[in-house]
Amino acid sequence: MTETVLVSPKFQVVIPKAVREALNIQPGQKIQVIPYQNRIELIPIWPLKKARGFLKGIDTHINREEDRL
Secondary structure, three states, X not given: OOOOOOOOOOOOOOOOHHXXXXXXXXXXXXXXXXXXXXXXXXXXXXXXXXXXXXXXXXXXXXXXXXXXX
């Protein structure tokens, strides 16, 4: 999905509707802005409540050294 946006005189941009819907971005949601290799990356920040349980079922067993038990 490629979209083009226009930067306003106040340096604002509108996230296209298709992108907002695909990522479920809501009004008032925070987005991290990262400059990276001549481009701008926008990363949605999700509330911690939404992250609850995302590691469910992950194998937490790891081999440890004897002095680390």
